[in-house]
Amino acid sequence: DAGVTQSPTHLIKTRGQQVTLRCSPKSGHDTVSWYQQALGQGPQFIFQYYEEEERQRGNFPDRFSGHQFPNYSSELNVNALLLGDSALYLCASSLGEGTDEQFFGPGTRLTVL
Amino acid sequence: AQSVTQLDSQVPVFEEAPVELRCNYSSSVSVYLFWYVQYPNQGLQLLLKYLSGSTLVKGINGFEAEFNKSQTSFHLRKPSVHISDTAEYFCAVSDPDNYGQNFVFGPGTRLSVLP
Numbered sequence: 421d422a423g424v425t426q427s428p429t430h431l432i433k434t435r436g437q438q439v440t441l442r443c444s445p446k447s448g449h450d451t452v453s454w455y456q457q458a459l460g461q462g463p464q465f466i467f468q469y470y471e472e473e474e475r476q477r478g479n480f481p482d483r484f485s486g487h488q489f490p491n492y493s494s495e496l497n498v499n500a501l502l503l504g505d506s507a508l509y510l511c512a513s514s515l516g517e518g519t520d521e522q523f524f525g526p527g528t529r530l531t532v533l
Numbered sequence: 534a535q536s537v538t539q540l541d542s543q544v545p546v547f548e549e550a551p552v553e554l555r556c557n558y559s560s561s562v563s564v565y566l567f568w569y570v571q572y573p574n575q576g577l578q579l580l581l582k583y584l585s586g587s588t589l590v591k592g593i594n595g596f597e598a599e600f601n602k603s604q605t606s607f608h609l610r611k612p613s614v615h616i617s618d619t620a621e622y623f624c625a626v627s628d629p630d631n632y633g634q635n636f637v638f639g640p641g642t643r644l645s646v647l648p
Contacts (some may be wrong), residue, residue, distance in 0.1 A: 461641070462638035477633070
């Protein structure tokens with residue numbers, strides 16, 4: 421049973437560029453959440469997707485957008501990258517609301533130069 | 534809005550000694566509580582969770598935590614640590630009555646086990 425997978429593992433971009441990160445949820449899960457983890461900090465909630473719609477959003481600007489596909493996989497897009505966007509981006513999957521447990525992927529390390 | 538406090542940013546401890554990592558949360562309503570561990574350059578792995586029932590929760594790798602509603606705390610303990618327990622530990626809370634409410638994480642505690 422595959423867990424949550426994310427790609428790519430690492431990514432280097434320059435300021436102003438756009439980036440797309442991908443996530444495949446754990447088998448049987450239908451909800452995907454994205455988190456940003458800056459160095460030395462806890463994960464911060466970006467948004468959650470369920471049934472291909474954004475269900476809830478954290479305190480992140482519109483430069484951060486996402487998508488969920490019919491197979492429940494998801495993408496996180498960040499436009500007009502800033503140096504401060506450098507972080508580990510974590511994807512978590514759950515079943516339904518997922519308030520009782522989320523399973524995390526290994527993350528994508530984004531470096532913005 | 535909920536918040537999670539982990540008062541100790543770093544905890545050094547010698548191998549085979551006991552350890553307690555502290556976690557306090559702000560919500561006065563019903564909550565689910567979690568402890569996750571993150572090894573270097575990896576994602577988060579669930580150690581244990583409290584949803585309801587017994588306030589003493591046992592998790593993987595010999596860890597346990599106790600839910601104290603009156604003190605709004607969920608401290609993590611291990612009676613004897615190993616070098617391999619060196620990692621970052623995150624406490625998190627979610628609201629079971631708030632549809633779509635997501636996890637709120639604390640800032641983390643770095644546990645360093647010394648030989």
